[in-house]
Amino acid sequence: MSANPNDSTTPVRRVLGSDDLDHIFCAIRAATGTGHLLNTVLAALYVALTGKPGDGDAGMTASGVHPDRYAIPTSQWQAITTAITNRAQAWGTAAEVALELAMNLMPTQYADPAVPAPNFALPDYRPNEYRLTLTRDAVDVISACELHLERLRAFYGPASDIYQTAMHSWHRNLTSLLTMNTGGHTTVSRDGDLSLFIRAANGLVFALIFHGATRRCTGKGCAALIDDDGATRPAGTGAAVRVHKHIPTYPVGAPRPGTWTFHS
Numbered sequence: 280m281s282a283n284p285n286d287s288t289t290p291v292r293r294v295l296g297s298d299d300l301d302h303i304f305c306a307i308r309a310a311t312g313t314g315h316l317l318n319t320v321l322a323a324l325y326v327a328l329t330g331k332p333g334d335g336d337a338g339m340t341a342s343g344v345h346p347d348r349y350a351i352p353t354s355q356w357q358a359i360t361t362a363i364t365n366r367a368q369a370w371g372t373a374a375e376v377a378l379e380l381a382m383n384l385m386p387t388q389y390a391d392p393a394v395p396a397p398n399f400a401l402p403d404y405r406p407n408e409y410r411l412t413l414t415r416d417a418v419d420v421i422s423a424c425e426l427h428l429e430r431l432r433a434f435y436g437p438a439s440d441i442y443q444t445a446m447h448s449w450h451r452n453l454t455s456l457l458t459m460n461t462g463g464h465t466t467v468s469r470d471g472d473l474s475l476f477i478r479a480a481n482g483l484v485f486a487l488i489f490h491g492a493t494r495r496c497t498g499k500g501c502a503a504l505i506d507d508d509g510a511t512r513p514a515g516t517g518a519a520v521r522v523h524k525h526i527p528t529y530p531v532g533a534p535r536p537g538t539w540t541f542h543s
């Protein structure tokens with residue numbers, strides 16, 4: 280990041296013409312892999328924006344074009360991003376590509392309702408079948424997670440925030456896991472009592488981890504952490520632990536609140 284104020288000028292607004300959009304769409308359809316897709320499509324896009332001839336597959340953003348110096352209408356931005364991401368389904372890289380486009384590669388966008396969305400109709404590039412293998416240990420983890428949710432429900436109540444938060448995080452992430460296109464065969468194994476390890480065919484590895492809540496004392500002026508056996512310790516160096524009857528955020532012996540999240 281540069282501190283030079285000249286770098287933070289307002290982006291140049293450009294509406295892509297029909298020829299520009301045709302080039303971009305052709306590059307999207309003709310791509311042969313994730314890297315090729317990003318290189319050729321972004322080259323076509325930044326040639327259109329800068330008016331300079333591109334250098335083929337070299338990747339315009341890598342050769343000195345700053346995406347945040349340009350802005351295109353939101354309708355065009357969304358159509359291009361969606362089409363590139365859908366194309367990447369062919370290689371199971373849609374999620375990474377979508378993130379990379381939004382964070383680093385695409386120009387900025389501005390609202391202009393007068394510019395229609397281009398028609399980038401693409402076939403469905405997802406595989407016909409998704410293959411997901413669960414190890415026996417992974418099946419046990421999934422059963423254990425369901426049992427843990429049952430315990431949270433029974434102890435804190437079906438309408439409690441603790442149960443609702445845990446249940447929604449599990450449901451949302453399990454659905455993601457089942458519907459995720461990783462471009463081939465995905466294997467799910469155990470990564471802890473309530474956590475799963477996922478290895479995708481494209482080499483991607485990540486985990487669905489249960490983050491249990493830390494049990495703290497909520498008593499005034501007391502910064503004690505309370506272990507499962509009831510033992511207490513200071514929350515940090517110099518933190519006060521009062522001599523009193525501690526008031527835990529959740530009872531000792533009760534099922535542990537928490538949520539599930541994906542980690543790479």
Ligand SMILES: [Zn+2]
Pocket residue numbers: 496497498501502503520521523524525526
């Ligand atoms: Zn306390």
